[in-house]
Amino acid sequence: MIKFNIKLLVLSFLLxxxxxxxxxxxxxDPIKVNWSFKGLTGTFDRASLQRGFQVYKEVCASCHSMQYxxxxxxxxxxxxxxxxxxxxxxxxxxxxDDGPDSQGEMFTRPGKPSxxxxxxxxxxxxxxxxxxxxxxxxxxxxxxxxxxxxxxxxSVLVGYEDPPPGVTLDDGVYYNKYMSGNKIKMPNNxxxxxxxxxxxxxxxxxxxxxxxxxxxxxxxEPELEERHRTGVKVIIYLVLLTTLVxxxxxxxxxxxxxEV
Amino acid sequence: MSExxxxxxxxxxxxxxxxxPLLTLGAHLTDYPTPKNLxxxxxxxxxxxxxxxxxxxxGIVLAMHYVAHADLAxxxxxxIMRDVNYGWLIRYIHSNGASMFFLAxxxxxxxxxxxxxxxxxxxxxxxxxxxxxxxxxxAAFMGYVLPWGQxxxxxxxxxxxxxSAIPLVGDSITTWLWGAYSVDNPTLNxxxxxxxxxxxxxxGLVVLHIWALHVPGNNNPVGIDIKKPSKDTVPFHPYIxxxxxxxxxxxxxxxxxxxxxTPNVLGHSDNYIPANPLxxxxxxxxxxxxxxxxxxxxxxxxxxxxxxxxxxxxxILFVLPWLDTSKVRSAVFRPIYRQFFWILVIDxxxxxxxxxxxxxxxxxxxxxxxxxxxxxxxxxxxxxVGYLEKTDPIPMSISEPVLTGGAEPSLARKVNDKV
Numbered sequence: 001m002i003k004f005n006i007k008l009l010v011l012s013f014l015l016x017x018x019x020x021x022x023x024x025x026x027x028x029d030p031i032k033v034n035w036s037f038k039g040l041t042g043t044f045d046r047a048s049l050q051r052g053f054q055v056y057k058e059v060c061a062s063c064h065s066m067q068y069x070x071x072x073x074x075x076x077x078x079x080x081x082x083x084x085x086x087x088x089x090x091x092x093x094x095x096x097d098d099g100p101d102s103q104g105e106m107f108t109r110p111g112k113p114s115x116x117x118x119x120x121x122x123x124x125x126x127x128x129x130x131x132x133x134x135x136x137x138x139x140x141x142x143x144x145x146x147x148x149x150x151x152x153x154x155s156v157l158v159g160y161e162d163p164p165p166g167v168t169l170d171d172g173v174y175y176n177k178y179m180s181g182n183k184i185k186m187p188n189n190x191x192x193x194x195x196x197x198x199x200x201x202x203x204x205x206x207x208x209x210x211x212x213x214x215x216x217x218x219x220x221e222p223e224l225e226e227r228h229r230t231g232v233k234v235i236i237y238l239v240l241l242t243t244l245v246x247x248x249x250x251x252x253x254x255x256x257x258x259e260v
Numbered sequence: 261m262s263e264x265x266x267x268x269x270x271x272x273x274x275x276x277x278x279x280x281p282l283l284t285l286g287a288h289l290t291d292y293p294t295p296k297n298l299x300x301x302x303x304x305x306x307x308x309x310x311x312x313x314x315x316x317x318x319g320i321v322l323a324m325h326y327v328a329h330a331d332l333a334x335x336x337x338x339x340i341m342r343d344v345n346y347g348w349l350i351r352y353i354h355s356n357g358a359s360m361f362f363l364a365x366x367x368x369x370x371x372x373x374x375x376x377x378x379x380x381x382x383x384x385x386x387x388x389x390x391x392x393x394x395x396x397x398x399a400a401f402m403g404y405v406l407p408w409g410q411x412x413x414x415x416x417x418x419x420x421x422x423x424s425a426i427p428l429v430g431d432s433i434t435t436w437l438w439g440a441y442s443v444d445n446p447t448l449n450x451x452x453x454x455x456x457x458x459x460x461x462x463x464g465l466v467v468l469h470i471w472a473l474h475v476p477g478n479n480n481p482v483g484i485d486i487k488k489p490s491k492d493t494v495p496f497h498p499y500i501x502x503x504x505x506x507x508x509x510x511x512x513x514x515x516x517x518x519x520x521x522t523p524n525v526l527g528h529s530d531n532y533i534p535a536n537p538l539x540x541x542x543x544x545x546x547x548x549x550x551x552x553x554x555x556x557x558x559x560x561x562x563x564x565x566x567x568x569x570x571x572x573x574x575x576i577l578f579v580l581p582w583l584d585t586s587k588v589r590s591a592v593f594r595p596i597y598r599q600f601f602w603i604l605v606i607d608x609x610x611x612x613x614x615x616x617x618x619x620x621x622x623x624x625x626x627x628x629x630x631x632x633x634x635x636x637x638x639x640x641x642x643x644x645v646g647y648l649e650k651t652d653p654i655p656m657s658i659s660e661p662v663l664t665g666g667a668e669p670s671l672a673r674k675v676n677d678k679v
Contacts, residue, residue, distance in 0.1 A: 040521055068338040137533070140338065144524060145532035180542075220532075223341070223348040230349070231520025238516060242509040249502045256494055258296045260503055 028177055030148040030155035033210065037150075037217055041232065043225050044218050049080035051197050052215025055208050057090075058195050060139065063131060063186075065119035068140035069219055072113035078225035079218055087113050094118045132172045134185035143213075143220040150217045152178065157209035160188035288474070293493035294500045295480035297658050301371040302478070303507030304364050310508055311361040312466065316459050318354040326406065328452035330445040333408035334534045352523040358400050359526045360515050362549035365393060374601055376589030377479040383581040385472040390577055392465045397550065399458040402451040404547055409531030414544045416443045416451070422557075425564040442537065482655055483590030492658035543618060551615030552608050556634070558619040559627035569631065576638050583638055586646030593652040597645050604637045 036045045053074065056066070071091035074082045082090065091111035096118060099106035111118065121127035128135045137145075146152045155178035163175035169183065176184040190205045197203050218224070253260045266287040268274045277283040325344050327336035340347035369389070372378050378386035401419060405412045420437050424430040439446030477486065486492045494500070518526065526548060530541050546554050553570050560566035576583075591598040611630040617623040 068335065068342060073342070141532045145529055147529045149529075227348065227352075227520055227523070231516065234516050234520060235513060238509060238513045242506065242513065245502065245506045245509055249506050252498050252502050256296055256499070258494075 030151040030178055031158070033151055033154055033213075035150055035214070035217070037214070037224055041228055043228070044078070044214060046081055047199060047201075048211045048214045049218055050082065051199065051201060051207075052211035052213070052218075053080050053082075054197065055195055055212040056139075056215055059189050059208075060212065061117075062120055063127070063136040064139045065121070065127075065136075066117045066140045066219060067119055067138055069117045070113070071111060071115055071117065073222060075113070076222070079222055080215070091115060132185055136186065139216055139219065141220045143217045145220075150213050153216060154209050154213040156184070157190060157213065158206060290495065290497040292474060292496040293477065293486070293489050294496050295478050295486060295492060295658055296494045296499070297480050297482065297492075298478065298500070298503075299481050300503075300507055301367065301375075302480075303504050304368040304371065306504035307364045307508050307511050308361070308368060309466065310511075311357060311364055312459065312462060314357050315354060315361060316463070318350050318357065319456070319459065321350050322354055323456060326452075328406070328449050330408060330448055330535070333406060333448060337407045349519070352519045356515065356518045356523060356526060358403060359547070359549065360511070360518070361396065362400070364511070365396065366549070369393070370605060373604075374591045374598075375479055375481060376483050376584070376586070376591065378581050379584060379589050380581065381476045382473075382479060385469060386581060387578055388465055388469045388472055390574070392462055392469060394574065395458050395462050395465070399455055399462070400547065400549065402455040402458070404531075405448065405451045406455060407531060408448060408535045410533045410535055410539070410541050411528045411531040411544070413443060413535035413537065414541055415546055416447060418544055419546075420447070422563075422567045422570075425567045427564070479589060480658060481590060481592060482658060483588065483592070484654060484658065487657040488659070545616055548612065548616070551613075552611035553615075555611040555615035555627045556631045558615075559624065559631045573631075573634060576635070580638065580642070583642045584646050585643045586649065586651070588651045588654065593654050594645075594649055595652060596649045597642075600637060600641050600645060604634070607633050607637070 036042060036048075056064075071087055071094075074080050074090060075084055075087040091113045094111040094115070095108045096111045096115050097106060098109050101107055121130060124135060143149050143153055148155070156176055159176045159178035161175055161177050163169055163182075167175065167182075169175060172185060174184050174187055175182055190208050192204050195203050195208065201207060221227075249260055266277075266284045268277045268283050273283055322340065325336065325340045325347065327333060337351070340351050342348075344350075372386065372389070401415070405416045420434055420443060423437060424434040426433060435441060437447070438444065439450060528545060528547075545551070553573060556573050557566045557570040560569055586594060586597065588594055591601055607630050610626060611634065614623045614627045614630065619627065
């Protein structure tokens with residue numbers, strides 16, 4: 001009887017799974033990348049995070065804000081881990097609006113590590129107006145905010161193509177294989193050799209896309225490394241405790257003639 | 261309630277117990293005679309208590325850092341995730357905890373359905389349980405609104421709009437619920453207030469649920485009453501406490517797996533996009549645990565009809581003890597009902613699946629078939645099967661199958677068949 005029920009369950013699940021492809025016939029699945037931060041013990045590639053920050057700063061930051069990050073985060077464990085001096089220098093390279101001072105005047109000053117990342121536009125409306133009606137999304141949690149996560153972001157960055165015949169695009173709209181609807185207002189900003197990496201890595205489009213995606217994955221989940229480390233410890237602890245409790249349970253229940 | 265009078269050993273204990281018999285209550289709880297043949301499906305009561313406490317404790321800490329304001333809520337959640345010490349851990353426990361809570365409650369409810377725990381004399385336990393379940397859904401729905409992401413906002417819009425289907429006063433009620441002319445800051449504020457209140461209401465109902473349980477005592481896998489307490493039962497402590505602890509720890513391993521390794525897999529990625537009243541997401545879907553009801557709602561072309569059917573799907577469970585005509589509690593001895601039970605499980609899983617899909621084409625057909633079957637199960641199958649079914653022979657007592665064939669009730673039945 002139980003076997004029959006399991007068969008029924010398996011059959012119905014197979015039916016459900018076979019229906020799945022109907023859902024997303026037009027969308028192209030994002031490229032699967034073997035990220036270093038995948039898996040139970042995944043960690044970020046420190047050098048890639050530092051390069052990714054450079055790509056963000058020199059390419060993306062002119063349109064995309066990252067308002068939930070502070071410059072100090074760049075030096076914290078589990079992230080790009082820039083040195084204290086480097087973080088101070090990075091922060092100081094930005095002019096931050098502050099005030100009012102004791103005279104009631106607003107002023108600008110060099111950034112400090114405790115400042116949030118400076119946004120390229122004063123507000124959302126200004127960002128929309130400057131980008132042909134499309135808001136360049138804040139990138140603080142972008143990797144978590146897109147189905148497919150890091151794979152999707154990377155795929156969009158390398159997914160620019162000439163539109164297939166029959167597809168006409170308006171001015172300021174580009175064709176992208178992986179973007180939903182295939183139309184994107186962000187131009188293809190990456191070209192080989194665009195940034196000069198401090199560590200001498202060759203800046204191919206693929207390399208830059210991977211580095212900046214890694215950086216964005218960290219930005220969205222800065223706790224990832226600590227989370228993975230703590231998780232492994234917690235699971236080991238729970239498994240040990242479960243074993244002990246299981247043995248105690250067997251011992252206690254051996255007093256009555258009932259199996260547990 | 262107590263079989264033998266409890267007398268505290270110390271003088272101070274006796275003095276206190278005469279004035280407030282807390283020690284008597286404690287003694288009752290530890291000695292509580294529990295059927296010794298309970299299987300692991302019976303450990304979910306303890307697991308659910310753990311889930312409730314976990315949600316309350318993590319929720320109280322989150323509320324210390326969260327800001328219930330339309331302009332600040334999303335940023336305050338990011339503040340929790342980035343700047344609060346272990347804020348990411350507390351929030352992930354809370355958000356995944358909601359899912360684990362529902363996973364456990366669904367197992368708990370289906371266990372009751374399989375073993376007939378809702379039947380006489382346990383109808384009141386069942387009804388209180390359903391009230392807890394209703395409040396859980398309300399709390400979870402409002403909690404999902406608090407991060408003020410796209411799914412928060414649009415989920416709230418869809419669900420509150422259901423009330424506008426009520427004839428004549430619908431629109432006024434919806435406006436009253438919102439505190440505005442759309443889902444807005446006043447809505448977020450009141451949802452936060454209610455989200456903080458409801459868990460304590462649930463806690464009160466849990467006390468009543470356990471109280472009502474301790475009057476007739478536990479049902480058990482063979483579904484028969486206790487004949488000889490000395491032979492058929494064990495004291496709650498240490499036998500059931502240690503067994504519940506073991507099951508809870510296994511549950512916690514799964515829970516930890518979600519929290520530490522895939523904390524966002526049960527959520528929707530759109531909820532990491534700040535709420536925007538001007539941009540509607542392509543597909544608005546509730547959290548997974550509400551999907552079967554969402555499928556029922558959308559299977560009806562008429563809005564009011566859909567709302568009525570969705571609420572009926574829950575309220576029909578309240579009269580379940582009187583729809584089931586079978587004298588036998590446990591499905592172990594009900595060969596026909598047992599098949600229908602599994603069909604219902606598959607039906608609800610299928611409704612959950614189509615609830616996540618767009619309401620069109622094959623999904624709409626499946627949703628309609630699933631909805632019709634769901635109601636048929638309770639309105640037709642349960643009364644008719646209970647009336648016509650020839651049940652298998654039932655053991656004389658709980659101890660009997662244990663002595664003759666081991667704890668597995670199906671084995672016990674086979675042994676019984678031969679006799």
